[in-house]
Structure formats: C-alpha cells, structure tokens
Amino acid sequence: MTGRDRLRELLDAVLDEENARLSQMADGAFSSSFHFSREVSRGTGESPVALRRRVMLERAAWQVAGGTSVTDVAWEAGYESLEGFSRAFTKAYGAPPSAFTRRGDVRAHWLPAPNGVHFHPPLNLWVHDAEEASLMHVAAQLFQHDLDDTAHLIDLVKGVPDEDYRREVLPGQAVLTWDGTEPSAARVLDGHVWSKEVWSATFDGADFPTRGADDPASLLARHEAVAPRWLRIVRDVERRNAWDDRLIDALCDPPESFQVGSVLAHVLTFGAHRRQLVRTMLRASGHEVDHGDPIDWLRKRNEP
Template sequence: MTEPTTEPPSGRDRLRELLDAVLSEENNRLSEMAGQAHASPFHFSRVLSRDTGESPVALRRRVLLERAAWQIGQGTSVTDAAFAAGYESVEGFTRAFARAFGHPPSATTAGSGRWLPAPNGVHFHPPIHLWVEEHPKGRPSLDVTGLQVHHDVDDTALLIRLAADLPEAEYRRVREPGRTTLTWDGPEESIAATLDRLVRAKEMWLASIEGADTPEHGGDGPESLRLRHEEAGARWIATVTDIGRRDAWGDRLIDALCDPPESFLLGGVVAHVLTYSAHRRQSVRHMLRAAGVEVDHGDPLEWLQGRYERDRYEHS
C-alpha cells in the first residue's frame, strides 16, 4: 500500500477523499477506512487527525450521530437510525446519543439542533452531504468581496500571461467587431483592447478614490500590461481592503475626473469594477479560445479550491 503523499495537489481533494473513506457505509473499522484511502491505518489516522483535529473513528461516530438525529427528526425509527449509524444494539445507540445531545433519541424533533461540537467544523448536511463551518483554528472567515477582488486580480494576471504567448497579429486581431462594454470606454474588439480596458478601469477608479489626476495611459503590449496590472492590482486590493476595514462602503466619492463631476458610493464603485471586469475576462477567454489557446473557465470555485489545496500543501 502507498502512504498519503505530500506532493502538490493535481486536481484531487485529498481531504475529501479521506473523509469519504471515513464515512463510507462499508467502512466500519479503521483498517477498512485506511484501505479505501490506500494507506496504512497508522498513516491514515495520523494524516486525518492532523488535518481535522479528530481521529477517524471519533469523526465517523459524531457525524453518523448527527445524521441519526436528522433521520429521527424526519420520522425514522430509533431502531433503524441506530443500525444505520453502525450500532449493534438500540441500547448502546441510545446511551451514546444521550451523552452527545443531552437528551434521548425519542425526544428529537424536526426542529432540534443536530450539530455536535467539532474541532474541525465538519458536520452532516442532509440528505447525504457534509458541511464544513469556518475553521475554528484561527482561519479567517471567508469575505466574499475579498474573494472576488483577489480572484479578479489573479485571473486578469493569468489572461495577460496567456495572451503574451500569442503572435502580435493574433493578439491585436479584431475578433468581435463593434463590441463595446461601456460606451465611454470605446470599442473592445480584440484581446489587446479588452485586456487594456481591464487594467485601465482600475487605474482610473484608483485615481478617483485617491483624488489624483487622470493617470497616463500606458502601453497595451503584454509586457506593459503585466507591469501596469501588477501595480494597479496591488493598489486595488489594498484600497478595497481598507474600505472594508473602515466599513466605508456607504461613503461617497466625488469623482472630479468625470465631466461634470459625479458622486458614487464606494460600495457601488467596487461592485461596478467587479461586474465589468468579470464580463471582460470572459470575453478575453472567448477570444483566446478562438485563437487556439486552451484556457480554463475562470470559475472562482476552482480558483479558491486551488488556493486552499496549495495552502494546505505548503503548511503540511
């Protein structure tokens, strides 16, 4: 048998594989769980305990008790729930259930709380899924705005890198004649023009927020865009982070770069940038594919999972 590896992830969610092995209906013993995960019992227990703060047997027992509580609340008999949870007798199940929940199974109702204390946030989620709460070991809560801002910056950098490998003619080729995202920005008919607008939007809004003059319009070649984006992307993340820290989403910005000047809510500015950036990034993807470049979907779910797996690997 092979042991759990510490190699970088390759599209696999190793922790989910371990949890699946723990919670499989067919795996009642530690040796069976480890066998499904292609690991020795010792290493299986060590890796899962390290990653979840709970032994495989304890995690399985707790999650199956949570499932039993839900089943009983839905009308399943105590006897059926007991055997489904792997107990050999109703009496043993009743004792374990009462110790865990503070009341006997017979007192469980549909509205009863069904989650037990857990060191890892992993719980049963009906009808057959798992739910993972915010990690209790100091992991920061997931701020959706922050996620979108970081994903936007990372994804734009990826698209600029991919475009840099294109021949100049393909990079500047008009692929969507007449396409305009925002009328005041003009046509965005090529990969070059669309990437330029992606970066330019942040440069302009940052100048407005900072009260600076209209920034010079830099070059739109891949290397120039890369440098512009590195600078603007870092400032944009810092600016949005500061707005969130101060809870200043409702503050008004008087944008003197508009003619005549206009006022905007800071929260609206961030939403505006994220909305049209997402649109432009997908437009660039369509054009890159038309140019024969393989590119992913730009899905923040995949991006976030990749970051999570990399973080786990780097700290393992």
C-alpha cells in the first residue's frame, strides 16, 4: 500500500503527545471535533478520548514494568494527579501500578480493544489482527460490563427504602440451589458479589472468605475490593490462554475439578441473571430502573 491513509492520520492526531484534548486532536487532523470524533469512532470502534486513554495506559504499564517511576509515568500519560492515574490503572489492569511487574511478551500490557490498535514499545503503535481478537474482545466487554453494572446497581439501591430493598418479591426463589434462597434485591446482590469473592479465593488459593454485610454501603466496599482482584484473574487467564486449564477447587468438600473457562462463563451467566433479577424486583416495588443494556453502557463509557 502506498501513500498515507486517512485512518493513520486520525490515529496520529489522537495519539500525538501535544493533543490532550479532543479539540486539539481534531485540529491536528484538519477537522471539526464533531467530524473527527465520528470518523475515529467509525474507523476504530472507540471514541478518540477512549482510544487515547487506553493506549496511554498500555504505554504506562510497559514503562512501569520497565522500572520507570509511577509519578513520571502518570505525568507522561496526561494525568493531573497520581491518585487519578492509580485509580484508572488499577481498574484497567486489576492491580495498582506499584504491583505491575509483568515482562516478556510485549502483548502482556495490552488491554482489550475493538480495533487491534495497541501501544508497541518503545514508541510505536501495533495494529493487531482484529479478527483474531474479536471473540476475546466480546468476552472482555462482558466482564467489564458486569463489574460496572454491579457498581451501578449497588449505587442505585442506596436511594431505595430499606423495606423495598429487602422486600421478598419472589419468595422461595433460588438462583443456584447451593446458595440458598434469594427472594429480595438485597439477597440477590449479596449472592452476586459473594460469587466473585468465593471464586477469587479459589483461583488465588486463599482461605474461604468471610461473608460481609449486605447493606448497600458494605456491599459497595466488598465489590470495590473484589472487582480488581477478579479482573486480574480474568486478564491472567487471557494472557496465558488458560481457558482449557483445570482448576482444583480445594474450598469444595471434597475438592472438585473445574475447567477454567467454564468457571468464568458460570460467573458471567449467573451474574447477568442476578443483575436482571435485581431490576425486576426493584420495578415490582415501584422503582424506575434502566435496562442494563451493554450497548448503552459502552456508549456512555466511550463518551469524551
């Protein structure tokens, strides 16, 4: 292919060190902000701001793993505070930058993307075969949507009267028989968070966890503690292509063997079911609730 293609011009404008804002990116591509954002989104499946943020985090991960100070990396990535950078990094990688030490394969620092565009050290982009990555990208979106939607629902029930939150809308209802009955939004959300706490302990070889309280504040704290841990586990399975590995769950009595991929699918399947059950129960008590649609979630997530 000869010449310079338009998509590459757009990517250069997005990732130019000087173009921190959307208006600057658009100026660099000789376009209005509206048309620039539409062109980039159509060509890559990500908004310009989301694409830049992701690639800068990938570069940051590579730099941190190579020994660059977290403060320097945060500044180069365009963050105004170390705390903001650490929060974004931990959410993306499931571990704080101070604990990120993965080396070897240059793809170890890549985050899921709909377009195959990634940071490649030292200063280059790598456009990965999106067809190869497409299936895992869908799964990555499902895992992230599950975590974000759970936080959204817990935040939502903070404004719901406790009697509605604990009302037994579906008496005797059980999602999984061994988890007991979950007739109320409180019990369903508790079971949803508890599932990740137990499976995370299984993957990490930790002791059986203690089940915390189910009031919204306590649930949110539990979710915020387990979410990055769970995301780290999923990322590690993806990185090692360990979907078909066997996991011996020593927390079972007697210990039981599971295929790793089936466990992750199990958590996603019943997690989605529980999140929709919560919505059903809240509507039954007269509360307005959104649909939890991943399409709406991704659109909001990609907004500048």
